Amino acid sequence: MAPESPAAPKPAPPTVRYRSPPPAPEVSPVRTRPAQAHPPVRRRVSSRRPIPPLIFLVVLAILALGVWFKVLQADQARPRSEAEACPAPPTVTAMDPATIRVRVLNATPTAGLAAQVTAEFVGRGFSVNATDNDRSGREVLGVGELRYGPRGANQAAYVALFAPGITLIRDTRSDDLIDIAIGPEFTTLASPDAVAVAIATPVAPTDTACASGNPSDTVEVEVDPLPTA
CATH class of the missing domain: 3.30.70 (Alpha-Beta Plaits)
Known part of the structure; x- marks a missing residue:
């Protein structure tokens, strides 16, 4: 018998190479600036001054005086106008x-x-x-x-x-x-x-x-009933 030839060597398994992940990029810290305080808002001051209370009272007094003067004039003019409305005196004739x-x-x-x-x-x-x-x-x-x-x-x-x-x-x-x-x-x-x-x-x-002694008045004169003569 012919001598057996030696068995062929088994191929070596493939070499597995692992790649490490690339290093993470360095992140520089974020520098924050402190918030700046806003300057105070300046309000514009009006140059107009409010009316003093004394002037307001003076104006009210003038208005009240004007109203009173008109009412007084109306009262003085009323008797003349109403007196003209009174009945004219009757004609006087001889009677029994x-x-x-x-x-x-x-x-x-x-x-x-x-x-x-x-x-x-x-x-x-x-x-x-x-x-x-x-x-x-x-x-x-x-x-x-x-x-x-x-x-x-x-x-x-x-x-x-x-x-x-x-x-x-x-x-x-x-x-x-x-x-x-x-x-x-x-x-x-x-x-x-x-x-x-x-x-x-x-x-x-x-x-x-007209009725009461003043030409401008009109009132009813009431007298208690009296017995007839």
């Missing part, structure tokens, strides 16, 4: 005194004055409805007050001739009764002859009020 109803009221502290004037009216032919003290609560000045309503306007104008200087007052009564409130300056009634002359030469009444 017996058809006129009057009520004589004593508006003075003098006792018995109403009875005295009542006797004078009766002597001149008037129909005296009643005699009493004045209970209206009004302050009657001068010769007195002659109070009447719309229905007694003509009669009031005629009766006023017997008491020269008396104040005519038109109120809201619904009848033709005339109230004659005797004042402290009353003396006596005019004579029939003097009344006839006054009718022949008419003169406007010295004082005619």
